[in-house]
Amino acid sequence: DTAVSQTPKYLVTQMGNDKSIKCEQNLGHDTMYWYKQDSKKFLKIMFSYNNKELIINETVPNRFSPKSPDKAHLNLHINSLELGDSAVYFCASSQEFRGGWEKLFFGSGTQLSVL
Amino acid sequence: QQQVKQSPQSLIVQKGGISIINCAYENTAFDYFPWYQQFPGKGPALLIAIRPDVSEKKEGRFTISFNKSAKQFSLHIMDSQPGDSATYFCAASFPSGNTPLVFGKGTRLSVIA
Numbered sequence: 001d002t003a004v005s006q007t008p009k010y011l012v013t014q015m016g017n018d019k020s021i022k023c024e025q026n027l028g029h030d031t032m033y034w035y036k037q038d039s040k041k042f043l044k045i046m047f048s049y050n051n052k053e054l055i056i057n058e059t060v061p062n063r064f065s066p067k068s069p070d071k072a073h074l075n076l077h078i079n080s081l082e083l084g085d086s087a088v089y090f091c092a093s094s095q096e097f098r099g100g101w102e103k104l105f106f107g108s109g110t111q112l113s114v115l
Numbered sequence: 116q117q118q119v120k121q122s123p124q125s126l127i128v129q130k131g132g133i134s135i136i137n138c139a140y141e142n143t144a145f146d147y148f149p150w151y152q153q154f155p156g157k158g159p160a161l162l163i164a165i166r167p168d169v170s171e172k173k174e175g176r177f178t179i180s181f182n183k184s185a186k187q188f189s190l191h192i193m194d195s196q197p198g199d200s201a202t203y204f205c206a207a208s209f210p211s212g213n214t215p216l217v218f219g220k221g222t223r224l225s226v227i228a
Contacts, residue, residue, distance in 0.1 A: 004158070033215075040220065041153075041202055041220065041221040041223070042218075042220050042221070043159070043204060043218045043221070044218075045215045045216070048215060056215055090158050090159075092158070101147050101208055101210075103149075103161050104151075104159070104161065104216070105160075106157075106158025106159050106160065107158050108156065108157050108158055109156075109157070109158055
């Protein structure tokens, strides 16, 4: 049983389109995250939700909107996709948010390619 | 400055050799230093972590060495195996607060037979 699962695994789309990535965790964790990994493998946090409440919102364009319907799910919606949005997006979860002390459990990633 | 500098960017090691990846940080307020391992097509996974009150932590073939005065820490992989080939990320965090982990830029390790 996959602990943190995200769909789709691959997403190829045209510039200007709107797309969503879904994430679910079955670990019973309170905190979920979205990370972006660029072509050079650099990992950068985008958002974090704790018990459905937004607690971290890094400097991300407002075309990116996270939504957490419940604490087991965190989806990422991206409007008006741009070439620079091409990256691998990782969902992660942790038992709680401990200001960086938490053990992160990552999904397998969604490779987004914007053409 | 919230920054962790990781080197080398890539590393090739012979099977059975020792792999060493180094990280340096600037902010002395960091107090937790994990290493994450990422295999191709997978998300990163926590490998080992250390706090600055100890100078070394060992788990199997993986050892973190920590030098508080130099503000450096390193990952040593003893008897490196082809299955260790992955990208390794060091990271650092502050005590409490709403600040997330700060990741290094990663080291791609290739262990060749």
